[in-house]
Amino acid sequence: MSSLRRVQAEFVASWHSFLRRRTAVFFTFFFPAIIVLIFGALVQTQPTGGGLFAEPKEYYIAGYLAVVVLFTPLSRVGSTIARHREGNRFEKLATTPLKRSEWLLAHSLVNVVIIGLAALLLLGLSVLVTGAAVPVALSTLAIIPFVALGVTLFCGLGSIIGRVADSQDGVIAASNAIALPLLFLSETFITPDLLPAWFVPALNLSPLTYFARGVRALTYTGGDWIGNLAILAVLSLGFFVAGTLAIPQTD
Template sequence: MKPSRVRGEASAEWRSFLRKPAAVFFTFVFPAILVALFAVVVGAGSGFFEEPQGYYFAGYLGFVVLLTPLSRLSSTVARGRDRRRFEKLATTPLTRAEWLTAHVAVNGGLILAASGLIALLLVAVGGASLTLSLVSVVVTAASVLIASAGFCGLGALIGRAVSSQDGAIAVSNGVGFPMLFLADTFVAPDTLGVGAPVVELLPLTYFSRTVRGATFTGGSGAELVTSLALLTVFSAFLFAAGAYALPWHE
């Protein structure tokens, strides 16, 4: 993998992001609105949302780390396939893994920035109590980058499998939103009556547990290592599958 090729593709993807106001809105503004709305609901202390504000930080980050890569990569791959862009890329030295790594770098950086904004808003607006030590920040940042790699891979798989860009976005939402609420994010799985096997097979579950353990519940070192390791395994598999599925020679 050559860094210069990754940087070149990442630079092009970054410029593409800045030219799309909708992408900027859903990456930064919409999560901020979500935090503000949930702060009111959680503050009321009723229904499903009875935990302290800090408990939901993992859910807010899960929203961004899951849906941003899924929607962006699925639509990008579907659009690139329809416009035969990957056939042109196949004639260059750029490899599938380098292309996907560049997009992971851009999406991961954007999600890290959004995560910082969410943390500030949750503390300032919701009055959340978060553990923001060096260890918690490093573990959370690592979780964001690792999860971004996996969900970029999943987005690439969706973009390859569906027949159109609109279909890719629809399938991404169909996959993403159920996972968002079933993966131990906003509501505990036993409250929803979801079976353990379903929850344990969702990569977002391990992201949520890692972030919540690092920033709120004070999970033990062994628990954090275990959940982060499982997240890494899921993400490595999805990244490899997504890179392989790119329509490089169609």
């Protein structure tokens, strides 16, 4: 069996496993919807009021997308690895031709599809509920590689968390502890001018910052999105390699 066939087989198995978990399917798509409804429709933006949510509606599209790109891969991949470890699944996988990189690639692709659909739903809700105007241009399609690379990056990080945490509960706790600071300190919802001047350079340390900057350049500000995409691609490759090495061969 070729590498492509092995990845395909694992992809299909993981995809059907996701579909069988109806609660997971529901909340995967309900979560981004409720985020838009709460922040976009209830809180709303106040472009002239100052403080939080003081930017135009279009500014926060990148933040909405960042929510699903960040949280879903961390928890899904991390929990899957923790569950496999508890069930000694990796000992069984070690007896098959499936490589660790192929396993992570297959699960990353599943997450890319799932989160891609959730991101599409989120974009549609942003337009319908908040009245945000998404540019209709060929370059806007570059959101697709941003989402794919962002998901791959956080799948790699989720793999590391799944290896380090000692249980599925530990994965959820660790994922939230990492994701919440990243979400609000990566130029998503909080603008740099609201942060202390000494902390602003630290925003460049977050991989989510490059996702937010690139998507915002495509959907709101214009400007350089290619540079942010290139940086995100390098970081995604690095995290994917690290995540591959973190996957246990046996337990």
